[in-house]
Amino acid sequence: MANIFWMPIQTRTEMLTTGFRSVLGIKVFGPDLGEIQKLAVQIEKELVDLPNTRSAFAERTVGGYFLDFTVNREAAARYGLRVGDVNDIVESAIGGKNITTTVEGRERYPVNARYARDFRQDIDALKRVLVATPTGAQVPIDLLADIRYKTGPPSVRSENGKLVGFVFVDITTTDIDGYVRKASQQLSQRIQYPPGYYISWAGQFQYLQAAKERLKIVIPLTLLIIFVLLYMNTKSLMKTVIVLLAVPFSLIGAFWFLYILGYNMSVAVWVGLIALAGLDAETGVVMLLYLDHAWEKFRGEDRMNNTRDLHDAVMEGAVGRVRPKIMTVCAILFGLLPIMWSPVMQAGADVMKRIAAPMIGGVVTSAILELLIYPVIYVIWRRRELPDRTEEEPSPIVPPTLVPSHRVRHHLPRIIATTLIAIGLIYGASFVWHKASARKIANSPFATQTVNDLTVKLIARAGQLQKGDNNVLIEFRDSDGQLVDVGDVNFTIDMNMPGMMMHGGGPAQKTETTGQYRTKVKADMAGNWNARISYDGPRGKGEQSFSISAK
Known part of the structure; x- marks a missing residue:
């Protein structure tokens, strides 16, 4: 029995693409089915307590x-x-x-x-x-x-000429690669494999690894095609290189935006980065086009004689043509931003958001850096073609047209103060909101247990455990009703069903108040759960198991 609850069509799709009925799977290879089952059960027990594991189930290869x-x-x-x-x-x-x-x-x-x-x-x-x-x-x-x-054995599986047993693993995180690295490290430290036995990760991880191997070919090939097309259009190697400089510029914003949204690297993100390279070429060509037009215009009027003339031409081509460049970037952004507002439960939303995110972040930083860096690079390149390279007078670091006027400089302190006040109000409102939420939680205990000589209260905002994510506040009080510090606290919930086990919770974090701890608990379904709370610290060790209900 699969250790997950999916729609039949989703289970069928997973089976067709990965061969497993869960997000991840482990194949245990060896010559004896009894030893394979023994190793698979050990792997199951090790993975159950690993963070971000929802459930793990080892297929029983013998016992029929x-x-x-x-x-x-x-x-x-x-x-x-x-x-x-x-x-x-x-x-x-x-x-x-x-x-x-x-x-x-x-x-x-x-x-x-x-x-x-x-x-x-x-x-x-x-x-x-x-x-x-x-x-x-x-x-x-x-x-x-x-x-x-x-x-x-009720059934015999073989692969690559060897007997194999399956371990089905379901996880709560989207970072499949990171989870596999941590799990592999823990399994290698705690399990000794006899000679002739080994494991192999499968499921979505195997599909991800295959996609990475293909991307190692697709990404360089994409950049090569863009390079060839740009060179055929510009007939200049230098112009092509200048346009492609937008790619590293855009990667800065792409990775920062992915970090802010909490997205991990995936096939969808790589597809977005490939599409971003095409957008970079588009915006870079627009900037280079206006700079070339200004250069040709000044040369046609016989005004390109010294560095001052080159600076004037670049100012006209870069600063004087900001509007069409910004319109190009805005057209791209306005076409992608609605994707980020798609509901999470909408079909395909997760994939489309991860494709659009690097494109949005990359286009913003690429446009900013193109407006600032491209003119400098263009001046350095074209300066070699001037008959007179000497400067008539030292050029200012900031172009005069970009220097704020006296009125703007007069109001600049007010603008800065207003901005700082707005930021302070935002952070203050956030702080008050969290404090108010904490007080609201503190009035809604849903379970009380006695562990040794301490009273433990489990408190939730809704007054009870809900299906899905829950923020739980845990209080430890002595016989006098005073909050006491107990050291390290761990709170978990489990639901055992035939052929599977669901798991939630983990270590609790200390709050600013002594004796109060916070933890996040995810109940995957409504019903009765087996809860376990334990502590280890100044008050000794304690542990208590009890039953709670999730609505």
């Missing part, structure tokens, strides 16, 4: 019960029978055998014959099954074969 017929060749030979004659009786009389096919119009049905249930419902009845000998005598099968129950 079978009825085994072992033919006694010598006894069968005394009656003139062969092993195949005895096995034919086992097949036809006990298991059933198709003897003919009946035709009913356009339909055909096989006719299967075997002993009635009364003659094969237990071992004693099976021992009385008669076997016909060549002389016509009927001999009980008990005289020809040894019949007994035997344990064995």
Whole structure:
């Protein structure tokens, strides 16, 4: 049984793409199924307590019960029978055998014959099954074969010429690669694999690794195609390099935006980065186009004689054409921003957001850096073509057109003060909100337990545990009702079901108030959960298990 609850179509899709009915899986290879099951159960126990593990279930490769017929060749030979004659009786009389096919119009049905249930419902009845000998005598099968129950594998899996067992793993995080690294490190430290046995990660991780290998080819090929197309258009290697400088500029914003949103690297993010390279080429070409137009204009008017003329041309091509560049960037942003507002539960929203996020962050920083850095690079490049490279007077670091006016400089302190006040109000409101939430939580205990000589209160904002994410406040009080520090606190919940186990909770964090701890608990479904709270610190060690209900 799979250790997750999915819609049938989703389970089918996962099976077709990864071969597993869960997000992650571990394949245990080896020559013996019993040892494979032993290692798989050890892996299951290690992964259950690993952070971000929702559940882990090791497939039982042995333990099935079978009825085994072992033919006694010598006894069968005394009656003139062969092993195949005895096995034919086992097949036809006990298991059933198709003897003919009946035709009913356009339909055909096989006719299967075997002993009635009364003659094969237990071992004693099976021992009385008669076997016909060549002389016509009927001999009980008990005289020809040894019949007994035997344990064995319910199913046998093999891969790459070796026996294999599966461990199904379901996780709560989207960082599959990071989870696999931590899990692999823990398994390698705590489990010793006998010679000839090893494990291999499968599921979405295997699919991710295959995608990474393909991206190692796709990404360089994409950059090469962009480079060739730009070179064919500009007919200049230097111009092509200048345009492609937008790629590292954009990566700055892309990775910062991914960090702010908490997105991990995935195939969708890499697709967004590939698309971002194309957008960078577009915005870079627009900037270079206006700079070239200004350069050609000044040369046509015979005004490109010294560095001052070059600076004027760059100012006209860069600063004087800000509006069309900003419109190009805004058109890209306004087309991508609605994707980020898509509801989380909408089909495909997770993938589309991760594609659009690096494009949005990258376009913003690319546009800013292009407006600041491109003109400088262009001046350095074109300066070699001037007849007179000397400066008439030192050029200001900041172009005069960008220097704030006297009115702006007069109001600048007010603008800065207003901005700082707004930031302070935002942070203050956030602080008050968290404090108010804490007080609101403190009035809604949903469970009280006694551990040793301490009273433990579990408090939730809604007054009870809810399905989904829950912020739980834990209080420890002594016999006088005073809050006391107990050191390290751990609070977990589990729900055991046939073939699977769901897990939530983990270590609790200390708050500013002595004796109060906070933890995040995720209940994947409503119902009764087995809760466990433990502590280890100045008040000694304590542990208590109890039942709670999630609505």
